Amino acid sequence: MKKVLIPTKLDAVARETLNANGSYEVVQDDSQELATLASQHSDTYALIVRSEKVTAEIIDAMPTLKVIIRAGAGYNTIDIKHARSKGVDVMNTPGANANAVAEEVVALMLADARHVVAADASTRAGKWEKKNFMGKEVTGKTIGIVGFGAIGQLVAKRLSGFDVKILAYDPFLSDERARDLGAESVELTDIFAKCDYVSLHMPENDDTRGIINKSLIARMKNGATIINCARAGILNENDLRELKADKGLRFLNDVYPKDEAADQTVTDIADIMLPHLGASTVEANFNAAKRSATQLIGYDEKGIASYVVNRDVPMGLDRAYSELAYALAHTCRGIAGGNKQMKLIETSFYGDLARFGDWLLVQIVAALSDDFDRTQGYDAALEYLKEMGVEYFNRETDTSKGYGNAITVDVTTSVDAAHFKRVSVRGTVAEGNMMISRINDFDKLYFEPSGTAVLFIYKDRPGVIGQIGHTLAEAGINIDDMRNPHDPSGVDSLALMRITGKADCDVVEKIAQQIEALHASCISY
Numbered sequence: 001m002k003k004v005l006i007p008t009k010l011d012a013v014a015r016e017t018l019n020a021n022g023s024y025e026v027v028q029d030d031s032q033e034l035a036t037l038a039s040q041h042s043d044t045y046a047l048i049v050r051s052e053k054v055t056a057e058i059i060d061a062m063p064t065l066k067v068i069i070r071a072g073a074g075y076n077t078i079d080i081k082h083a084r085s086k087g088v089d090v091m092n093t094p095g096a097n098a099n100a101v102a103e104e105v106v107a108l109m110l111a112d113a114r115h116v117v118a119a120d121a122s123t124r125a126g127k128w129e130k131k132n133f134m135g136k137e138v139t140g141k142t143i144g145i146v147g148f149g150a151i152g153q154l155v156a157k158r159l160s161g162f163d164v165k166i167l168a169y170d171p172f173l174s175d176e177r178a179r180d181l182g183a184e185s186v187e188l189t190d191i192f193a194k195c196d197y198v199s200l201h202m203p204e205n206d207d208t209r210g211i212i213n214k215s216l217i218a219r220m221k222n223g224a225t226i227i228n229c230a231r232a233g234i235l236n237e238n239d240l241r242e243l244k245a246d247k248g249l250r251f252l253n254d255v256y257p258k259d260e261a262a263d264q265t266v267t268d269i270a271d272i273m274l275p276h277l278g279a280s281t282v283e284a285n286f287n288a289a290k291r292s293a294t295q296l297i298g299y300d301e302k303g304i305a306s307y308v309v310n311r312d313v314p315m316g317l318d319r320a321y322s323e324l325a326y327a328l329a330h331t332c333r334g335i336a337g338g339n340k341q342m343k344l345i346e347t348s349f350y351g352d353l354a355r356f357g358d359w360l361l362v363q364i365v366a367a368l369s370d371d372f373d374r375t376q377g378y379d380a381a382l383e384y385l386k387e388m389g390v391e392y393f394n395r396e397t398d399t400s401k402g403y404g405n406a407i408t409v410d411v412t413t414s415v416d417a418a419h420f421k422r423v424s425v426r427g428t429v430a431e432g433n434m435m436i437s438r439i440n441d442f443d444k445l446y447f448e449p450s451g452t453a454v455l456f457i458y459k460d461r462p463g464v465i466g467q468i469g470h471t472l473a474e475a476g477i478n479i480d481d482m483r484n485p486h487d488p489s490g491v492d493s494l495a496l497m498r499i500t501g502k503a504d505c506d507v508v509e510k511i512a513q514q515i516e517a518l519h520a521s522c523i524s525y
């Protein structure tokens with residue numbers, strides 16, 4: 001059983017989902033400090049946290065720790081570099097609490113526009129200060145959103161009913177995408193110069209710390225409002241302090257350098273202060289808890305690492321190619337037949353990928369074996385292959401082939417002492433999606449390796465696809481996507497299909513017999 005430590009008030013659904021899986025022993029305790037729990041549970045495998053600070057000391061106190069999951073978006077509270085150095089993956093659950101934060105932004109805007117907090121206090125105190133609480137309306141205003149990710153986009157969507165104009169700044173936002181999402185993509189300086197409200201929604205990291213500074217704040221319209229429900233560190237509070245009164249700015253705040261009761265440093269300049277309540281809704285707590293548990297199970301059972309934020313993909317390498325190398329090797333393994341004895345791995349890394357061969361080999365070896373994982377390095381991969389008696393050969397690539405950035409993985413396994421079977425798979429990334437472009441001699445496939453795929457090779461003749469579809473349908477399985485090329489000789493055909501749900505081996509075997517397949521396999525990505 002893998003021990004999972006949850007030292008926080010996280011919805012019980014995380015614990016329940018992990019318990020129901022049967023592979024985990026869950027300890028949930030929010031009554032003690034994380035440091036104390038870490039030393040009491042030094043055999044922890046996975047740690048699930050909210051805003052708790054996960055320091056190097058805490059990571060070191062759990063030598064068997066393999067994964068930390070931040071049930072939320074921002075992971076600036078976790079020492080991700082130290083985690084990496086210890087082979088610990090860190091994941092977040094992007095988007096799980098985004099709606100809660102978007103609604104908090106709207107709540108802050110309306111509360112401030114109509115003096116809700118001050119008017120409530122004054123009326124409760126027996127006063128009748130109607131004249132002092134003249135409000136303003138949000139409708140028709142220009143709203144600037146800095147960081148147009150999950151939360152930024154939902155702020156725009158939720159506010160659309162107020163007929164506002166949305167200006168967005170995000171270094172990764174195209175004009176077209178912004179338009180599709182009801183916003184206009186502009187420069188950061190324009191957001192500050194043109195908006196009545198500026199809402200901050202980017203992460204805090206080395207690039208964004210202190211980015212909202214005097215030169216930007218000085219551009220703001222008199223009487224405009226800054227909302228910070230992201231992280232304290234992105235806004236230079238002294239710069240705001242210096243300019244706020246003169247420009248009559250409003251400042252609505254949810255985030256602080258320290259998440260604890262104390263005299264907060266912005267008390268003098270914040271017009272509304274909340275104690276980091278952005279994600280504190282029943283729904284967001286449930287979503288983030290559920291996602292933490294399902295992501296952990298996916299990570300353990302299927303090696304899904306898409307949410308890992310601290311695998312330092314080398315500078316200049318698109319992470320999608322790292323996933324592609326893994327998916328191609330996983331496909332080779334599925335076709336070669338699971339755990340058959342590997343003898344030889346050959347690779348070709350085309351285009352810009354040639355210089356990332358060492359990194360990509362690690363992904364390939366991890367996909368081809370159960371006991372080598374992707375957190376290890378190139379030397380460890382070579383050492384592992386040597387110990388397993390597997391040869392490795394990286395081919396010089398021929399640029400004249402014009403494959404662009406592509407990867408080929410060939411795996412040779414032994415069928416018996418005298419016979420070997422070689423599987424060769426090539427793939428690329430197109431429009432951000434992984435594509436398998438060739439399997440053995442079957443070319444121009446452009447098949448996305450995701451979900452569950454079934455693959456049959458058979459002597460080409462009419463009616464076979466109908467037969468496969470019929471038997472799958474009888475088993476309640478639908479075909480989502482399909483490729484059906486001949487090999488160059490025109491003798492053999494490949495049927496490669498993405499199907500709904502899981503195909504059990506019996507169905508694949510039954511079809512293989514019906515169509516007298518030369519090969520049949522089922523691969524889960």
Ligand SMILES: NC(=O)C1=CN([C@@H]2O[C@H](COP(=O)(O)OP(=O)(O)OC[C@H]3O[C@@H](n4cnc5c(N)ncnc54)[C@H](O)[C@@H]3O)[C@@H](O)[C@H]2O)C=CC1
Nearest residue numbers: 073074147148149150151170172201202203229230278279
């Ligand atoms: N108050 C609260 O309780 C909560 C606060 N947060 C904070 O909000 C942040 C954003 O969360 P999500 O929208 O879910 O994350 P996200 O990852 O979906 O979006 C962040 C966006 O910021 C953009 N970005 C990165 N660098 C930027 C820069 N220099 N300038 C402008 N944009 C930049 C990214 O391209 C991305 O589109 C989190 O990192 C977290 O710190 C998140 C959830 C709850």
Ligand SMILES: O=C(O)CCC(=O)C(=O)O
Nearest residue numbers: 050051072073074279280
């Ligand atoms: O879990 C929480 O209460 C805080 C959420 C948050 O700040 C985040 O997800 O980045």
